[in-house]
Amino acid sequence: MPHDEPASDATRCARAPEPPRSISEPLAPPIQLASVYRIAGLDEVDALFEGRAEGFFYARDGHPNAAQLADKLAKLEGAEAGLICASGMGAIAASVLTLTEQGGRVLVSEGLYGKTTTLIARELARFGVSHTLFDPSRPETLRRALAEAPDARLVVAETISNPLLRVCDLEGVAAAARDAGVPLMIDHTFAPLLCKPIALGTTLVAHSLTKLIGGHGDVTLGAVVGPRDLIARIHAVASTFGQTGNPFDCWLTIRGAVTLPLRVERTSRTALELARRLETHPKVERTMYPGLVSHPDHALAKRLFSGGFGAMIAFDVGGREQADRLIRGLRAIPFAPSLGDAQTTVSHPCSTSHRGQDPAVLERLGVTPGLIRLSVGLEDVEDLWNDFAQALEFA
Numbered sequence: 141m142p143h144d145e146p147a148s149d150a151t152r153c154a155r156a157p158e159p160p161r162s163i164s165e166p167l168a169p170p171i172q173l174a175s176v177y178r179i180a181g182l183d184e185v186d187a188l189f190e191g192r193a194e195g196f197f198y199a200r201d202g203h204p205n206a207a208q209l210a211d212k213l214a215k216l217e218g219a220e221a222g223l224i225c226a227s228g229m230g231a232i233a234a235s236v237l238t239l240t241e242q243g244g245r246v247l248v249s250e251g252l253y254g255k256t257t258t259l260i261a262r263e264l265a266r267f268g269v270s271h272t273l274f275d276p277s278r279p280e281t282l283r284r285a286l287a288e289a290p291d292a293r294l295v296v297a298e299t300i301s302n303p304l305l306r307v308c309d310l311e312g313v314a315a316a317a318r319d320a321g322v323p324l325m326i327d328h329t330f331a332p333l334l335c336k337p338i339a340l341g342t343t344l345v346a347h348s349l350t351k352l353i354g355g356h357g358d359v360t361l362g363a364v365v366g367p368r369d370l371i372a373r374i375h376a377v378a379s380t381f382g383q384t385g386n387p388f389d390c391w392l393t394i395r396g397a398v399t400l401p402l403r404v405e406r407t408s409r410t411a412l413e414l415a416r417r418l419e420t421h422p423k424v425e426r427t428m429y430p431g432l433v434s435h436p437d438h439a440l441a442k443r444l445f446s447g448g449f450g451a452m453i454a455f456d457v458g459g460r461e462q463a464d465r466l467i468r469g470l471r472a473i474p475f476a477p478s479l480g481d482a483q484t485t486v487s488h489p490c491s492t493s494h495r496g497q498d499p500a501v502l503e504r505l506g507v508t509p510g511l512i513r514l515s516v517g518l519e520d521v522e523d524l525w526n527d528f529a530q531a532l533e534f535a
């Protein structure tokens with residue numbers, strides 16, 4: 141839509157430049173920061189709103205960078221469609237808000253990321269949504285809970301739980317949900333590429349892209365992928381509640397995801413080696429890593445995963461004081477309450493991700509004050525071990 145050359149500098153400055161003419165296309169995706177799109181007329185706007193034409197009108201409803209990232213993630217997970225949200229919690233919240241209503245019930249796997257538990261058990265309870273807990277490594281507990289819950293609307297679990305790294309029996313849990321006719325959402329944040337939950341019968345797969353897929357500690361973003369019609373419903377809810385993601389973070393995540401397979405392979409290898417060393421260290425009371433033979437879900441993890449067991453380890457040094465001394469004793473590895481960065485970080489679930497949860501429940505699950513959660517990055521394994529070995533002396 142070329143416009144006439146204006147006479148005044150004010151007009152010249154105010155108007156957006158015309159798109160450059162080109163017979164070629166950029167090889168890397170451009171960032172498209174526009175918050176609104178120019179539309180030729182009312183027939184075209186009708187066609188856009190009614191889905192008869194492809195395109196964008198308002199960035200909260202969709203933009204090219206989100207569309208590109210959603211498409212990439214849907215293909216990676218083997219899903220029909222995807223939606224990008226402003227954070228992992230945004231994606232989980234939009235999905236739960238779409239699938240529940242007053243009087244409904246969510247079946248929640250025990251030991252989820254603290255904020256997901258808070259969302260369902262505390263925030264949704266205010267709107268009349270109830271929940272029931274089940275053990276994700278024992279699908280019969282879900283079957284029993286579903287049999288007693290005619291009001292069930294959704295089942296939620298994590299492939300590898302945060303922070304205890306328990307593995308969900310995805311096939312068994314998906315079969316129980318399917319037999320009851322209830323959709324299953326799996327939070328796959330800790331296990332990208334290790335397995336494909338959709339192929340195992342999951343309805344929706346959610347990711348915090350802030351973590352391993354973004355991979356560089358510089359984005360806050362989330363995604364949910366699944367059947368096209370359900371994603372369209374979640375998209376409408378996310379747009380109305382203002383939960384969708386911005387172009388720059390989408391662009392960074394597309395860039396970060398380029399190296400995801402290399403990072404998954406490398407961090408899984410380093411994590412297995414560190415977990416083996418931590419397990420035999422005299423200052424460490426428990427080490428949890430699905431790749432260790434001692435892990436309660438090792439056989440399940442071996443059956444489900446290919447290419448490694450992931451970048452996350454949890455270990456217990458005995459108490460809050462010992463955990464604090466270890467954190468302060470680390471010379472190079474930062475205490476930074478996130479995960480999935482290219483550099484190794486440690487966190488303390490009791491005082492960060494699981495802060496404010498019922499202490500009795502945390503104790504029963506094993507989220508103890510001495511628990512350290514370790515997110516393994518790309519550094520040399522010996523450099524990492526040297527830092528842990530010297531810091532463990534303080535613990």
Ligand SMILES: Cc1ncc(COP(=O)(O)O)c(C=O)c1O
Nearest residue numbers: 227228229253302329348350361
């Ligand atoms: C397993 C898991 N799911 C979801 C989230 C939420 O992601 P975000 O921080 O991007 O909202 C987190 C954050 O730590 C997480 O660990």
